[in-house]
Amino acid sequence: MSFEPKIVGFLCNWCSYTGADLAGTSRIQYMPNIRIIRVMCSARIDPTFVMKALVDGADGVLICGCHPGDCHYSEGNYKAMRRYPLLKKLLADFGIEDERVRLEWVSASEGQRFADLVNDMTERIRALGPSRIRGTLQIDKNER
Amino acid sequence: MADRKLQIALYWAAACGGCDVAVLDTDEFILEVAKLADIRLWPIAVDGKYKDVENMADGELDLTLFNGAIRNSENEHLAKLLRRKSKALVAFGSCAHMGGIPGLANLTNKEEILTRAYLNNPSIESGSQKIPQPETLVETGKLNLPQFYKRVYKLSDIVDVDYFVPGCPPAPHQVKAVLLAYVKGELPEKGSVVGASQLTVCDDCKRTKTEKKVKKFYRPYQIIQDPGKCLLEQGILCLGPATRSGCGVRCPDTGLGCRGCYGPAPNVIDQGSKFLSALAAIIDSKNPDEIEKIIADIPDFISIAYRFGVPASLLQRSMHK
Amino acid sequence: MKECKIGVYICNCGSNIARVIDCEAVREFVSHLPQVTIARTYRYMCSNPGQEMIAQDIKENGLDRVVVAACSPRMHERTFRNAIQTAGLNPYMLEMANIREQCSWVHKDAAAATEKAKALARAAVLRVVNHEALERMSVDMCPQTLIIGGGMAGMTAALELADANQRVYLVEKKALLGGNLGRVDLTAPYLDSARDLITERITRVRNNPNITVMLDAQVKELKGYVGNFTAAIQQNGGQQKEAVEVKIGNVVVCTGYQEFDANRITHYGYGKLPNVITSFEFELMLRAGRIQTKEGKIPQYVAIVHCVGSRSQEFHGYCSRVCCMTALKYVHEIKSAIPKCYVSDLYIDMHAFGKGHEDFYRHTLDVKTMFLMYGKNEHPVVRRADPGDDCEMFIEVDEKLSGEVIEIPADLVILMVGMETRPDSVDVARLVNISQDKEGWFIESHPKLDPVATTTDGIYIAGTCAAPKDIPDTVAQARAASARILARVARGKIDVDAVFAEIDENYCSGCRMCNELCPYSAIEFDEKKKRSHVISALCKACGACVSSCPSGAIKGRHFTDRQIYSQIEGVLL
């Protein structure tokens, strides 16, 4: 059977999580690879969470917040927006492929967009293959 | 314990020797040490052979200050040996604590390192380029060299560590404090960081801090500093907010941003990402392109965020299986 | 790892969840997780028997934590919190796993969905282990209310509250009350005068001692939280006065709409052809009592064009809801003023949804109005007539019901300009911290179940600032908002959520990274102690400061690092 990636999604409560719920109430089907974790605002998403997810075996991490300007906390999503490029830089230096971590804006009304997003990301990561991070962290005597 | 002198050892693995110097930097206190303890092994200062250590009974040593990271088979062998012989093993200094400067090697790989060091190194006479091998046969017999590992490990990846004394190097007054505390038997629970505060460098930093917003980052030489003002607010990268205090604010006081050698604050599991999180949040822009431009001024961010802790980072921290 | 007793409850939601997910398998799986004492499935966990089952288990088996795997927490978290609270457990000892909206409803593959449900349930179990009992604080509810906007909605809300003996501050940007309705002549469908409606309101508002009317004024700043806001109101009247500070408990936003600017559409020739006018310019004519062209002639042909700026791709996609009936109202007023006048009415669809509207439409048919249907995203073109013709202009349009391209004679063309949000609605949204949809209308907390409240507690919206609507709907909303406020004022106190950020001073080094980040300036810096501190009542728990604290000294209650870490571990089984 083909490789089924594990994707962890960090969604803000007001826009993206509600958007994901809307996808549900509208019965919009998408791939079951994503596991959603709700936070109040995308500004709460600490880069450490992303690393933690990757280390614990996630093949991809999706971060979603309100569209710029629509944040329920007026400017939280900008904080996420600022962290993202720096985080990507860091992850790249650690040898983590670009597609594995992604930041997208999903509003409460964009159920379809969320579903498309998940499908797209799942496909990309399936093509990319499993994340190697976990493996490289095992101390293996003869590997030294 | 006055009847019996403390049996101690100091060892350096992959390290620069600065930690040993830091011990000597305790000045006359070193004589106190000599009074209190028998120094059974200290390659930099005292003559002693590995044989002697091997001949010791397990747990014969009371305390071992182990500095340096684990880079090769010799480092590992000694780490395990000393662990066995010591009642208390202390990861002494940033390298043993978090992998330290040698740990930066984990951002590349063994092959590249050896090629750079022994083949493409301008200081090598042409014709004599060869990579040293663990075993070399000469007419007198077989010569052995320690095996060079693929990765650098922090001490706790290899053996079970009792205490961590951070710092590159640990501040002498901290070294003194730790030793005295040990003698008095006043050390905290096993596994904890000693010789450092549980607050961050900012707590001790005298510079005035206000609300932070950064529009552009500078290297220290690029601007005329305001000596009284928080370096970050002036756009100079300073890990102070994300680094345990204890060093005595050595770098910021000289106008350099904190390097983070004392490692993350107690509640933080990854120093670099936490620093990133804080730093990015205060960038003063809402425009993705502008943000890209601003962070483009930060050279080699990973070596800034993890200068002393690549092997201790969440993404490279080894997991025992 | 601390010892605890967890009860896990998997809801079938009838067949909504069970159809796709093997709930029994999930139950079996979680029952073997450490610390799980009980795991049950049930048809409807949110039903009374379901809740009672949970309560009973808590009492009998001394559960100290509960996980409910069911619908979205946005749906029933409150329900189950109350349920465990009645059983004597702290409401925050609950965690929900969303296995309906985000699993059974979006996946067909039963096996995969069940695996996902297990992961989500496991995450919830691991998370709830790290939950802490939190206490809600109860604060006083200030009975005074601030109303922004002095139109129909604002005045109605004000009167409703004032009649209940509550103090109201009514702030109007313009120099007079009445809003857009004050510019209208008659109203559809009963043709009674808008002026009468408005003047009645204005006089009552003016004479009511409980209402402080502030004209030519603007709210400059709104600080605080539900029950305890402080508003700074700037009155521009005459010499520059100081901004007045008022204490209020709730705010009703009634900032209304503005009409679409017909200049944005070229093909109607508005601004170029003198006798192409907007509905509001026509209202002026009606109020002046004489329908005539710019040249002072009595028009023989009048054409009314619907959906100007509404229901189009390039401008506004939505329907402005009142224009259709207003247009019919014009037909009536024109026909009664000039019986020999021929009125043609160019519409896309005739929306006569309201009470008495359909009859109104039929009546308009009887007076021989020429109804012409044009297509969405097609535009009728207005041109000047030639000297020979017996009319001023012609409108060329592809008429849908006949399939013919026709030209209609007109001496006067009335453009039914739609409603759009005011340009400063963005500032208002920022001021009171509510969100706007893509068109700029304020978003209600629930489109069906909670239409006048917003996602910010204590802020209500009424009237056309939320979406285009007619007078009855506006009045209904205004009164609904007032009723909501009165209900809270009556209770006197209000519970504010126990979820907020707090700084552990033993770990704060006063780096002040967080200070700037708080959108509610809830973080204050103690210069003496050199420590930052969160004013919990002001905190709305976004967690921006938590993730940004480089020394990990800030704890986001109910969203702590540990809780989220354990959740991450949980989902990645």
Next chain:
Amino acid sequence: MAIRVNPKLIDDLERYGAEDVQKCYHCGNCSAVCPHADEVFVFPRKAMRNLQMGLQSKIEKSLEPWLCYYCGQCSEQCPEGAEPGETMMSLRRWLISRYDFTGLSRLFFRSTKAELAAVILVALLTGIGFFFYGLFNGDIRVYDGANAFLSSSFVHYFDLGLAGVLGFFLAANIFRFWRFTMSKAGGLAIPWWLYIKKIYLLPWHFFTQKRYAECESKRKKGVFMPWLVHLGLMLGYVTMLVLVMLFLHKLQAGPNIDWSVHVFAYLASVGLLIGTIYMLRGRFQKVQVQYQKSHGSDWIFVVLLFFIVMTGILQHVLHRTGFEVAANISYVVHLMAVVPWLMRMPFTKWSHMLYRPLAMYFAGIRKHVLALQKGGARPSWPGQQAA
């Protein structure tokens, strides 16, 4: 090129009887129930729309009103009471007045008083004319043969003269009818030979009126009475016309009855009698839709016709029973009705007798051309190859 709407048309049509068009909101039920509506000739809905919008030029071109026999099913189905059937009827009236270049029919349709006045005037003139002619040239006691009060030959020539005048007007109107509907029809290039090919439609529809019968094809249980009566009336009328025009001398001859003509005359009379009575009854009872709203001109039409029939029969009976004076007087009275009646022909409802079959004929041609266009073939003479 955009068609210019005429908002006033709908008011104008009200005078012709279309009082409820504006109620139509185009559900299309009428077109759905109409047995004659097809993909080419869509009505009544389309016709009503054109009327609402005052698309005069389109209506002038249209044949649709003539394809309708007013069976009334559309009006029965209409949810808005917009009276599609009556609207089609009114359109026919309006079209008649458009085809007529004299403007008389417009006047008559718009004002029943005017028509009534005209009828009375003509009637009086005729009466006086014939009466004095009889006094000077004949004996009032003689009905037939030498020295007859009104000699059959004189009446015969008078008839022919009248026929000539009417013929002229009719021809002119029919030509205009053709120009509006066929030459101005626009877009359609109609090859002359099609007129020959389809000519059979003319007598076929004229004498059978089978389309009227087809009106009932869709109804659960067909009501064929109106069709039969209408057919009888029409045939009776034509027969009588022919007899009067060509065999008047035989008709008037008496006292013995010349069965060679009278057998037809009696049959025709029966048809006319039944027809007129049926129509009058209907118009009084107002049960069937088509009789509920009768335009003034309709009343004049029926009443006058009924009067003609009765007086005709009367003078015939009186003559055969030997009351010659009475016969002569009733003859004059009969003519007093006949002449205005005939004079009305080209300008009023009566003309539909010709327009209808012509419309069917033209419709047949148009359809054929469209079919050819669809098939991509250029219309060609049956014999030669289609290039």
